[in-house]
Amino acid sequence: ETGVTQTPRHLVMGMTNKKSLKCEQHLGHNAMYWYKQSAKKPLELMFVYNFKEQTENNSVPSRFSPECPNSSHLFLHLHTLQPEDSALYLCASSPTRVNTEAFFGQGTRLTVV
């Protein structure tokens, strides 16, 4: 149990579907992150939230829409995805945005068909 929980663990969706990924952390952290992990590529930081405010968007296409209603929850809303968006999406948190350590969830394996 890492303290960061992601649901669902697996998701298959069509290119016209709308779905959401959920992340919840029970660590009292104030910063939360979405990463994308694709085969043979380094982890890509997608979004950063610090105290519920989005502080970074690393040129992520608008078909990915994050939401952070409070410091414990983070969502990633998905719509009209492409097959190349298939990947493992990892949520992470850290005590503050000063990044000395990140705690990761188990990820959501997304397949776009």
Added chain:
Amino acid sequence: AQSVTQLDSQVPVFEEAPVELRCNYSSSVSVYLFWYVQYPNQGLQLLLKYLSGSTLVESINGFEAEFNKSQTSFHLRKPSVHISDTAEYFCAVSDGYQLTFGKGTKLSVIP
């Protein structure tokens, strides 16, 4: 800007043999260094970290890494690997703000 290079994408090793996973980094400022491990179908777990102080850091399951500032390296070592060490290992560097990961090294322990 900072970057991390993991020199080997795959490392096969026999059980009970020693192993070294190499990591080099580049940064214009002082850094914090990490090794994360990812087991199949799991997220990343912190294995060990260097923040300051002793340049040799150890994990609870027998791994160790040494921060070498002059060579900008943070290689991971274990004197005797076990089947359960089969996983992917990621080196990461932080300037205190941005956490940057390497591409990962897949360690396969052969019985």
